[in-house]
Amino acid sequence: MSEIEPKRAPAVAQQIAEVLIERIVAGVLPPGTPLRQDHVAAEFGASHVPAREALQFLCAQGLAISEPRRGIRVAPMDALHQQEVIEMRAALELLAFRHAAKQFNARHLAAIEAAVTAGEQAGSIVEWERANRDFHAALVAPCPMRRLLAVLGQLRLAHSRIVIAMERSANWLPRSNHEHRQIYAALKARDHLRATTLLTRHLHGIERPGADGQAVEAEAPDAREPRARRDR
Structure with missing residues (x-):
């Protein structure tokens, strides 16, 4: 199992999460970048369910944060x-x-x-x-x-x-x-x-x-x- 693989996650959510994680780690998505569920779903040609699951996994990994009225964004790195x-x-x-x-x-x-x-x-x-x-x-x-x-x-x-x-x-x-x-x-x-x-x-x-x-x-x-x- 890959280190960035969401355990028991559906294949589509897993694939989305892996791509987003590599982008965050490589700095392609810098700290503070918004991660909108609808944009993620559109980019990967997926429904909102796997997009949401992928973003939830990013939050669980500490690579993204979810805040009231601000949504999900790439976690800070101060x-x-x-x-x-x-x-x-x-x-x-x-x-x-x-x-x-x-x-x-x-x-x-x-x-x-x-x-x-x-x-x-x-x-x-x-x-x-x-x-x-x-x-x-x-x-x-x-x-x-x-x-x-x-x-x-x-x-x-x-x-x-x-x-x-x-x-x-x-x-x-x-x-x-x-x-x-x-x-x-x-x-x-x-x-x-x-x-x-x-x-x-x-x-x-x-x-x-x-x-x-x-x-x-x-x-x-x-x-x-x-x-x-x-x-x-």
Whole structure:
């Protein structure tokens, strides 16, 4: 099941939701953009029922908000929102990873390696960030805590919005591929302690949004590690 797939949603609503989610994550639909049910239904040649279900799913994922008299619009992405997403995702992913690490089998490792390779071969920030989501999803896939994984799926999508927004005005380069490859190598060697240490540094070596909503560098957790990067 795709990370952006609405569970048990009808096929049409699912398809609409997937397209809208990718547009929001990529910044094609920026924060505050109205999401009118009639416009969505017309664009996708669908009835109002699947259009409504798709928009409800966006709200459930935290990518859209519904307000009285204002309708549904793309969720904001201010500094406080970014800080919340970054810190929650780091804490919860480490928790899930600790429960998953000793459960990895050949299939899980193959999925991780495939995501690393896709990131190394990506030609744009949108392609890279999709591979980045796949990599971090694969890292926690064996975790038995389904509710935790569902929350992490939402946080990864929210985090992708932050990464792509930060990179939009920069010359994009995939700076985290080496760290992804190191984490994979540690897991393949069954060195779970090293994998956890590497993932902890990787997740916390990230830019934090400042008071003005612009990213500012966080302190690296180890003096030997490079300072913060955007593309975690």
